[in-house]
Amino acid sequence: MKRIILALAVAAACLPLSGAKPKKSVVIIVDGIAKDVVERLHVPALYDIARSGSFGPSYVGGEVGTYSQTPTISAVGYNSMLTGTWVNKHNVYGNSNMQPDYHYWSLFRIAKEQDRPVRTAIYSSWTDNRTILVGEGKPETGGLQIDIVHDGYDLDQERFPKKEKDLHIFDYDEEVSRQAAASIREEAPDFSWVYLWYPDDAAHRYGDGTYVDEYVLKAGKQISRIWEAVQYREKNCGEEWLVIVTTDHGRRFLGHKHGGQSARERQTWIATNVKVNRRFKDGKAAMVDINPTVCRFMEFRLPFEVQVEQDGVPFIGRLDITDMTVERYDKKAILRWKAVDKKAPVQVYMATANNYREIGHEEWVLLGTVPASTGHFETDIPDSGFCKFALVAPDNTLNRWFSE
Numbered sequence: 001m002k003r004i005i006l007a008l009a010v011a012a013a014c015l016p017l018s019g020a021k022p023k024k025s026v027v028i029i030v031d032g033i034a035k036d037v038v039e040r041l042h043v044p045a046l047y048d049i050a051r052s053g054s055f056g057p058s059y060v061g062g063e064v065g066t067y068s069q070t071p072t073i074s075a076v077g078y079n080s081m082l083t084g085t086w087v088n089k090h091n092v093y094g095n096s097n098m099q100p101d102y103h104y105w106s107l108f109r110i111a112k113e114q115d116r117p118v119r120t121a122i123y124s125s126w127t128d129n130r131t132i133l134v135g136e137g138k139p140e141t142g143g144l145q146i147d148i149v150h151d152g153y154d155l156d157q158e159r160f161p162k163k164e165k166d167l168h169i170f171d172y173d174e175e176v177s178r179q180a181a182a183s184i185r186e187e188a189p190d191f192s193w194v195y196l197w198y199p200d201d202a203a204h205r206y207g208d209g210t211y212v213d214e215y216v217l218k219a220g221k222q223i224s225r226i227w228e229a230v231q232y233r234e235k236n237c238g239e240e241w242l243v244i245v246t247t248d249h250g251r252r253f254l255g256h257k258h259g260g261q262s263a264r265e266r267q268t269w270i271a272t273n274v275k276v277n278r279r280f281k282d283g284k285a286a287m288v289d290i291n292p293t294v295c296r297f298m299e300f301r302l303p304f305e306v307q308v309e310q311d312g313v314p315f316i317g318r319l320d321i322t323d324m325t326v327e328r329y330d331k332k333a334i335l336r337w338k339a340v341d342k343k344a345p346v347q348v349y350m351a352t353a354n355n356y357r358e359i360g361h362e363e364w365v366l367l368g369t370v371p372a373s374t375g376h377f378e379t380d381i382p383d384s385g386f387c388k389f390a391l392v393a394p395d396n397t398l399n400r401w402f403s404e
């Protein structure tokens with residue numbers, strides 16, 4: 001009887017509303033699974049999620065050999081997802097001694113800066129994700145709060161005692177995935193992040209082979225729990241969900257290691273349940289695209305200064321411009337880009353300092369506005385030899401640093 005009453009209460013709490021469907025999103029990072037492993041195993045959860053959307057390649061590591069080259073290390077990747085920026089901005093270079101630059105807003109910060117209430121949740125096998133990367137409660141994040149928290153298992157050795165093969169980490173993932181599924185089913189936070197850890201540990205231990213395969217498939221089952229909860233909400237509560245599943249880096253040859261810039265370490269993947277744009281289909285999606293994709297889906301508005309520092313572009317919906325480059329020719333900087341919407345007006349901005357990373361503000365100067373089809377813009381390089389450029393079009397922004 002009690003169960004029936006509870007079921008009725010849950011159903012009543014999420015009766016479909018008339019009008020626009022409430023939008024909700026969840027990003028799942030499952031640690032360190034090479035794309036070729038996902039494809040060889042055809043991990044059912046990921047291809048189920050992709051049925052109405054897409055499964056495709058993505059990359060981490062920034063741009064090789066330039067100012068944005070980024071270590072293919074776990075926390076570095078998580079923070080690229082959170083902030084939509086590479087390491088030269090978010091400043092997390094490894095898994096310890098982390099000093100994130102909170103001026104580059106995380107998705108949690110963006111959610112809380114909206115002029116409407118947005119409920120957030122974190123379900124995570126690694127507590128540092130909340131306390132350090134997201135920076136919950138810190139003055140630098142404006143005292144940011146997360147509404148629903150399920151983590152701390154890695155700090156609770158009584159409940160999760162150390163096991164052989166680090167299988168206590170698998171236990172955290174089991175707990176995290178169960179808590180995430182139950183919370184999404186019952187509370188449906190507007191934006192949530194799930195982090196699962198063990199596949200990376202298994203691979204560090206054994207490299208490519210049957211053990212990793214077994215635990216990648218088990219991680220798939222954990223993801224299925226969450227996907228089932230999302231489907232429950234969509235079916236019973238009239239909500240529209242964005243689900244993004246990805247990994248934080250690939251793996252070096254043999255599968256044990258990662259951190260460098262080899263093709264297999266940079267290669268990641270994304271599974272999503274929503275229709276993707278041409279750029280994703282062309283295989284150009286990156287870890288830094290997840291933040292702008294969530295922002296677009298959730299209709300989050302960003303302050304100009306936060307927006308123009310983001311290194312990613314949405315992989316859903318329209319883009320006006322892509323593939324920005326900056327070259328030097330004598331004392332001129334030559335900006336180039338590709339036009340997707342030829343008629344879109346492109347505003348070209350320059351900043352001659354990099355104050356944003358210290359104080360969170362920048363003096364951006366509008367140099368001019370040209371149609372996207374122009375595809376290039378020239379300006380003088382300042383005497384200091386350093387400047388930042390941002391291209392602002394109606395549907396997306398791009399930016400580059402220039403340094404001599």
Ligand SMILES: [Zn+2]
Pocket residue numbers: 031032073074075200248249
């Ligand atoms: Zn990792």
